[in-house]
Amino acid sequence: MRRRNVLPGLPLSLGVTLFYVGLIVVLPLAALVIKAASLGPEDYWRIISSSRALASYRVTVLSALGATIFNLFFGLALAWVITRYRFPGRRIVDAMVDLPFALPTAVAGIALTALFANNGWFGSVLEGFGIKVAYTPLGIMIAMCFTSLPFIVRTVQPVLEDLDPALEEAAQSLGGSDWSIFRKVILPLLAPALLAGVSLSFARCLGEFGAIIFIAGNQPMSTEITALLIFIRLEEYDYQAAAAIASVLLLTAFFMLAVTNWLQARALRYTVKG
Amino acid sequence: MKIRLENVVKTFETFRAVKDVSLDIESGELVALLGPSGSGKTTILRMVAGLEYSDGGTIHFGDQDATDIPVRDRGVGFVFQHYALFPHMTVADNIAFGMKVSKVKRDKAAIDARVADLLRLVRLEGLGDRFPAQISGGQRQRVALARALAVDPKVLLLDEPFGALDANVRRDLRRWLREIHSELGITTLFVTHDQEEALDLADRVVILKDGQIVQQGTPEKVCRDPQSAFVMRFLGDANVIAADVRDGRAYAGDVSVEASGVADGRAELYARPADLDWAQAGPGIAAKITRVLDRPDGRRVLAETQAGEALEFDVEPERILNAGETGFVTLRRAKVFAI
Secondary structure (H helix, E strand, C coil): CCCCCCCCCHHHHHHHHHHHHHHHHHHHHHHHHHHHHCCCHHHHHHHHCCHHHHHHHHHHHHHHHHHHHHHHHHHHHHHHHHHHCCCCCHHHHHHHCCHHHHCCHHHHHHHHHHHHCCCCHHHHHHHHCCCCCCCCHHHHHHHHHHHHHHHHHHHHHHHHHHCCHHHHHHHHHCCCCHHHHHHHHHHHHHHHHHHHHHHHHHHHHHHCCHHHHHHHCCCCCCCCCHHHHHHHHHHCCCHHHHHHHHHHHHHHHHHHHHHHHHHHHHHCHHHCCC | CCEEEEEEEEEECCEEEEEEEEEEECCCCEEEEECCCCCCHHHHHHHHHCCCCCCEEEEEECCEECCCCCHHHHCEEEECCCCCCCCCCCHHHHHHHHHHHCCCCCCHHHHHHHHHHHHHHCCCCCCCCCCHHHCCHHHHHHHHHHHHHCCCCCEEEEECCCCCCCHHHHHHHHHHHHHHHHHHCCEEEEEECCHHHHHHHCCEEEEEECCEEEEEECHHHHHHCCCCHHHHHHHCCCEEEEEEEECCEEEECCEEEECCCCCCEEEEEEECHHHEEEECCCCCEEEEEEEEEEECCEEEEEEEECCCCEEEEEECCCCCCCCCCEEEEEECCCEEEEC
16 A cells, blocks of 8 residues: 655655765765775774873863863753743853854964953963963863853753753742752753753764864873864864874764663653553 | 632733632542633642742641742642643653652662552553654643652642643543542642533532632532523523513513623513423523534524523424514523622
């Protein structure tokens, strides 16, 4: 029996989208994998496990983790404030959250460098406390925080907006304190959105380039991020090495996505009808 | 626990939702707040719960002034219209929530035993492991009630408890709530816009309009002796017939009814569909049948008087009546209200 679909346009729209996904997502990734695979296993391993590459993974992943954890708390707080309270300037704050998305990352990088350089507004003050930001991993982390902040805010915000106020009222009428209501009712309901935001934010941090290279100082073995190392290899026309190192970033991002998807599915078990 | 509201006032922005309401609810009583939307009934309920603070007046629980006690310390059980179950918790965890967050620490075995008792009370044994998304609306409402009862509230408050359910489920749950109430004897206040629900369930019905109480009493009292045209209309279908009042009687067509206490002049006669009948010959109010609706328990006749007033009344299923017939509407009883 022929199944009939009520919605029109399936063959055309599916065809177009599959074509585009193939052309602009799958093909480049496949080219990357093929390029990297054209190296023998020994060469591949040598390149990706070179001490300079390892140092770049370390600083990139640790900074990305730090930035994501910071954004988790700060982004949640920001989303909380703009959704739940009415105050003058709320809409301006709401609009400013998108600024890191709208701004070219190089602009952000230059601005942050100017601020945190040891003669900048922040840098000169922090220097007094013996804290150096520009040209250190801390600077990398700050640049990552800046560019990935909107992810958490924008994934959590709609869920917070849709949260039924009656849930909190019910919890209050049952005698729950503010903290226990937040921990046992609100946070579990936000968890899937928070996880989605975390995975997007982390992936963005791993790949960030423009904002970081101005503030990082780019010293091999200490403040050189993986994306920059790939760029350097490209500049040297060593496409295979660039592809090999890029494949490591790619796998890390995939792994992170898989883990968060799994955690998200676990957190959403209760919505499954049975 | 006795509840006493004195001159309670609540204003939202510029809208006065509740105007000077005073109400006493006896310990163990089951009271319905009945009114159309915007009558302030839910606001009153939420103020009793502590989910809203009143702008004026006082609310006493027994001898204690509860006006400024926050909801979490007020010791009320509140059942929300759309249940407000925690979707990420199982039925058992929902019921246990109040005991777990309580300042009174209970061990796990005691909580589990209490949850099992409550599941039995609301007849949901065996469903403790389900999530709210996995049970029906009627079951969710029973979980919501069990959750509210778990903290041993002094007062039970229900906001349109059966509003979102099918008619059949609603009738069953109504009977069942009545049974639970007589079993536990807890003072209960519920809000509804459904007069049938209020009359079926409550010991006393409080009828509200525009933020004020217009009448209160037992279902019998408010049904038999409505004090205003609004109450008469709101409690059920009512026919309205223009009448003239002279010397304590109201006259409409050839018929007249007693109208003591109504001033002479123009007035309105209110009669339930069951209080009218049809006759081929007068005396009565001359009318023409416009439609006959067949219903399981009788026939509803729609007729129009010569003055153009639409009337509705019920006749036995055996009566043969057709649209287009003319005759007379007779009056068994009616209420007269001055315009």
